[in-house]
Amino acid sequence: MTTNTVVNVHNLEKTYGKANERQYKALKGLDFTVAAGEFVGIMGASGSGKTTLLNMLSTLDVPTKGDVVVNGHDVTKMRGNQLADFRAQEVGFIFQDFNLLESLTAEENIGLPLALKGTSSRVMDQAIHEVAETLSIADLLQKYPSELSGGQKQRVAAARAIVHHPSILMGDEPTGALDSTSARELLDLLTTINQKQHMSVLLVTHDPFSASFCQRILFIKDGQIGSEIKRGEQDRSAFYQQILNELGTFNE
Amino acid sequence: MLGKLALAGIKNRRRDYLVLLAGLTMSAAIFYMFANLATNRAFLKTNAVVSQASLIFGFGAILLILITIVYIMYANSFLLSMRQHDYGLFMMLGATRKRIGELVFLETLILGAIATAIGIVLGLLLSQFLVGFLLDMLGLHLAHLSAFYLPAIIATAVLYVGLFILASLFNMVRLTRTTVLKLLHTDEQANQPRVHLFRQMVAAVLGVAFLGIGYWALAAIKTLQMAAIPLALVTITIGTYLLFRATLLVIIQGLRHTKWAKRHLNGFLLGQLNFRVYNYTRMLTIVSLLFAMALGAITVGSGYHRQLPLMANSIGTYTVAIHDKNAQEQKLIDQLNVKHQATYTQKRQGKVVYYNAAELQQQPFELSKSGQLTKSLKHPKFYTESLAKFKKSGVQDFDFQSLAVRKDMGFYTPKILNAKQFAKQPGTTMTVTTVRVKDLVQDQKVLKRLNRMEVKRFALPEQITVGNYQSYEMMSGIFGGLEFMGYFLGIAFLAMLASCLMFKILSGAPGDKQRYRMLYKVGVRQSLMRRGIAKEIGILFLIPGIMGVIDVLFGLQMFKPIMASPMSPYLGIGSIFAIFIGLYAIYYAITLTLYWRIVLPKAPTN
Numbered sequence: 024m025t026t027n028t029v030v031n032v033h034n035l036e037k038t039y040g041k042a043n044e045r046q047y048k049a050l051k052g053l054d055f056t057v058a059a060g061e062f063v064g065i066m067g068a069s070g071s072g073k074t075t076l077l078n079m080l081s082t083l084d085v086p087t088k089g090d091v092v093v094n095g096h097d098v099t100k101m102r103g104n105q106l107a108d109f110r111a112q113e114v115g116f117i118f119q120d121f122n123l124l125e126s127l128t129a130e131e132n133i134g135l136p137l138a139l140k141g142t143s144s145r146v147m148d149q150a151i152h153e154v155a156e157t158l159s160i161a162d163l164l165q166k167y168p169s170e171l172s173g174g175q176k177q178r179v180a181a182a183r184a185i186v187h188h189p190s191i192l193m194g195d196e197p198t199g200a201l202d203s204t205s206a207r208e209l210l211d212l213l214t215t216i217n218q219k220q221h222m223s224v225l226l227v228t229h230d231p232f233s234a235s236f237c238q239r240i241l242f243i244k245d246g247q248i249g250s251e252i253k254r255g256e257q258d259r260s261a262f263y264q265q266i267l268n269e270l271g272t273f274n275e
Numbered sequence: 276m277l278g279k280l281a282l283a284g285i286k287n288r289r290r291d292y293l294v295l296l297a298g299l300t301m302s303a304a305i306f307y308m309f310a311n312l313a314t315n316r317a318f319l320k321t322n323a324v325v326s327q328a329s330l331i332f333g334f335g336a337i338l339l340i341l342i343t344i345v346y347i348m349y350a351n352s353f354l355l356s357m358r359q360h361d362y363g364l365f366m367m368l369g370a371t372r373k374r375i376g377e378l379v380f381l382e383t384l385i386l387g388a389i390a391t392a393i394g395i396v397l398g399l400l401l402s403q404f405l406v407g408f409l410l411d412m413l414g415l416h417l418a419h420l421s422a423f424y425l426p427a428i429i430a431t432a433v434l435y436v437g438l439f440i441l442a443s444l445f446n447m448v449r450l451t452r453t454t455v456l457k458l459l460h461t462d463e464q465a466n467q468p469r470v471h472l473f474r475q476m477v478a479a480v481l482g483v484a485f486l487g488i489g490y491w492a493l494a495a496i497k498t499l500q501m502a503a504i505p506l507a508l509v510t511i512t513i514g515t516y517l518l519f520r521a522t523l524l525v526i527i528q529g530l531r532h533t534k535w536a537k538r539h540l541n542g543f544l545l546g547q548l549n550f551r552v553y554n555y556t557r558m559l560t561i562v563s564l565l566f567a568m569a570l571g572a573i574t575v576g577s578g579y580h581r582q583l584p585l586m587a588n589s590i591g592t593y594t595v596a597i598h599d600k601n602a603q604e605q606k607l608i609d610q611l612n613v614k615h616q617a618t619y620t621q622k623r624q625g626k627v628v629y630y631n632a633a634e635l636q637q638q639p640f641e642l643s644k645s646g647q648l649t650k651s652l653k654h655p656k657f658y659t660e661s662l663a664k665f666k667k668s669g670v671q672d673f674d675f676q677s678l679a680v681r682k683d684m685g686f687y688t689p690k691i692l693n694a695k696q697f698a699k700q701p702g703t704t705m706t707v708t709t710v711r712v713k714d715l716v717q718d719q720k721v722l723k724r725l726n727r728m729e730v731k732r733f734a735l736p737e738q739i740t741v742g743n744y745q746s747y748e749m750m751s752g753i754f755g756g757l758e759f760m761g762y763f764l765g766i767a768f769l770a771m772l773a774s775c776l777m778f779k780i781l782s783g784a785p786g787d788k789q790r791y792r793m794l795y796k797v798g799v800r801q802s803l804m805r806r807g808i809a810k811e812i813g814i815l816f817l818i819p820g821i822m823g824v825i826d827v828l829f830g831l832q833m834f835k836p837i838m839a840s841p842m843s844p845y846l847g848i849g850s851i852f853a854i855f856i857g858l859y860a861i862y863y864a865i866t867l868t869l870y871w872r873i874v875l876p877k878a879p880t881n
């Protein structure tokens with residue numbers, strides 16, 4: 024493991040169901056790494072284990088076997104508060120269903136990770152306004168989620184995910200609930216964040232268009248890494264074509 | 276099929292149902308106990324002393340019915356909140372509204388019927404033990420109090436089943452009228468009220484004004500008489516409501532812009548409270564008023580009972596009056612700590628009782644300065660008058676007249692004759708000995724025996740004897756009954772209102788579950804969430820508690836005219852408040868535990 028690896032997954036297995044119940048092996052020994060500043064996509068058919076994998080990485084669930092090291096922290100060895108603190112500090116998460124607290128304004132939602140850290144309110148205000156500028160949501164800050172459109176909600180969610188500068192930003196189908204324009208805006212934003220702030224991004228998606236924004240794509244099949252393609256120097260539309268081709272052969 | 280699905284849904288949440296069932300059962304049990312006490316004729320008849328309180332029992336019953344209605348309303352909304360998501364889903368899957376309506380109706384009614392049945396049985400058992408225990412504690416003995424009383428059972432069953440039928444109908448209409456989408460997503464709605472500064476200001480000023488009128492009405496009950504109570508009730512309710520609405524929102528919104536709000540979960544807490552308090556204003560108003568009534572009932576009841584000895588010595592001028600005392604009675608009198616003693620010869624004829632002036636000259640009849648009642652009660656001043664003066668005014672004295680009571684409960688008219696005339700005067704001759712002791716409470720035991728003998732020997736139809744001791748015994752019976760009522764109603768009110776609050780809060784739990792799940796994902800520590808919930812619910816409990824205490828402190832003004840100094844409605848209030856707050860805290864703890872269990876996300880395990 025080199026110092027510029029952000030995620031290191033080794034022989035990861037996940038079996039659902041207790042020993043005496045009907046069991047289902049969702050992940051069957053996964054190995055991969057994500058380098059610092061990389062934009063990695065994870066694709067795969069429905070039920071192939073993408074969400075399961077992301078839940079392991081973000082400590083929302085615990086693996087049955089194997090190691091997950093994120094930014095030098097061995098996630099599988101952590102307990103209770105450590106897990107919560109890890110999520111709060113190391114991971115930024117964007118969910119398909121936004122996961123915004125509707126009792127808080129956009130500003131308060133974005134500030135939440137900083138508040139948990141105990142950041143002073145002056146620093147917090149500054150950080151919030153910085154990301155708000157980046158994601159062009161400065162004029163939405165005083166609104167409640169119920170007053171925002173889907174695309175706006177997701178941008179607020181993205182702002183909350185990066186406001187505390189986590190070592191990795193994860194998204195589970197973040198464009199899933201968005202129309203194509205909003206989806207494109209969000210993906211552009213993710214790319215900007217990835218390039219300007221050198222933040223690693225891990226994006227789960229089944230949509231080839233979304234995937235074409237990534238630098239590298241891992242294909243999961245039956246709980247294992249089936250194949251992997253890299254964008255390299257090609258432009259996005261060429262990469263898009265390559266993804267379509269890969270999916271064609273991959274699904275056979 | 277649908278029935279089976281519904282049953283499975285209930286099974287999944289059996290613990291929440293158990294809480295609901297337990298709450299409803301307790302409420303039915305309390306109501307039965309009260310109905311039993313209030314309507315049991317045999318019991319009321321044999322306890323002449325208590326029967327004077329039957330009016331108060333009736334009043335209490337009305338209050339209890341009112342609070343029961345409110346209670347079932349909130350319990351029902353908790354039930355609905357648990358079920359609407361399921362039923363919305365069934366509807367989306369194509370179940371007809373009619374079928375869903377039937378299911379909801381049945382479910383509510385069955386739950387209610389079970390709760391009523393268990394509640395009555397529990398009420399029977401509790402009547403047997405708890406009521407006896409309470410009475411024992413107060414040193415009261417009530418005859419003919421049977422736990423089983425059919426009319427009370429019928430009353431309870433009719434009221435509860437009736438209310439549950441109403442609740443079932445309400446649920447049916449409610450579920451079949453709301454859109455499927457709304458049913459599915461009620462959890463996610465959290466309306467954020469906006470603050471209109473001017474309106475809030477007006478509301479606050481009006482609120483204070485109404486409260487002012489209410490409290491003034493209570494304090495001025497002497498001049499306003501009975502009109503004071505309804506006036507105060509209405510104005511205090513409106514005032515409390517307006518004040519809550521105006522101030523709480525402004526405070527919360529104000530806090531939201533402070534630095535404090537930006538630390539840890541404080542901002543989230545304020546966000547929660549912001550929409551909660553808004554939705555809860557009506558609820559919190561009701562609860563704070565009920566809290567006040569409950570507390571008031573206990574305070575006044577026990578206040579009277581405990582403070583009675585303070586004024587026992589100053590009710591009249593003698594502690595006991597013994598007619599034709601015998602040797603045994605003399606022995607008992609000798610045991611007393613006597614301050615003043617006198618024996619007079621009476622001759623009773625027709626409607627007149629004659630006294631010997633010589634005797635009255637020798638040992639003048641004591642009078643007390645009853646004019647300035649309030650000042651003299653604690654340190655009563657006794658004095659005597661010259662015979663000439665006494666002949667004019669003293670014979671009108673109530674205490675003096677009481678020395679000769681007629682069979683029809685009237686008094687013989689006293690006449691004072693000089694020794695010669697008295698000797699010639701025909702009539703039944705007897706002596707009466709008045710004894711005044713230093714401290715009635717100290718000599719209570721001996722006095723009790725003396726009193727009983729007097730009753731036995733001169734049994735009047737109503738077993739009346741005269742003197743301070745007799746008054747003390749009678750009043751202590753009445754006030755003991757009042758105190759019992761106070762405790763009973765107070766505890767019943769508190770139990771019901773606290774569970775109203777509990778159910779209202781728990782109704783919000785499904786929505787909060789999602790919110791805490793989100794917080795969990797964002798990386799909030801479990802302990803932080805726990806503390807956050809404890810604060811949130813704590814504040815929701817605290818607000819009506821504080822308002823209720825304030826209401827009581829002012830409301831007790833009302834009893835000042837009846838509880839003349841040295842008694843005071845505020846005396847010994849601390850210990851009662853402590854008991855009350857203790858009970859309230861238990862409810863808080865239960866609600867909190869349940870809430871934690873429903874809301875906190877469980878950490879994954881392998």
Ligand SMILES: Nc1ncnc2c1ncn2[C@@H]1O[C@H](COP(=O)(O)OP(=O)(O)OP(=O)(O)O)[C@@H](O)[C@H]1O
Binds near residue numbers: 040067068069070076
């Ligand atoms: N909590 C669970 N208990 C049992 N099995 C589960 C659980 N969660 C997921 N699975 C199973 O694990 C497999 C992988 O699920 P996962 O949610 O990771 O799929 P996915 O790749 O995210 O699919 P999609 O693209 O549809 O979101 C599925 O077959 C699913 O049935």
Ligand SMILES: [Mg+2]
Binds near residue numbers: 073075
């Ligand atoms: Mg998934």
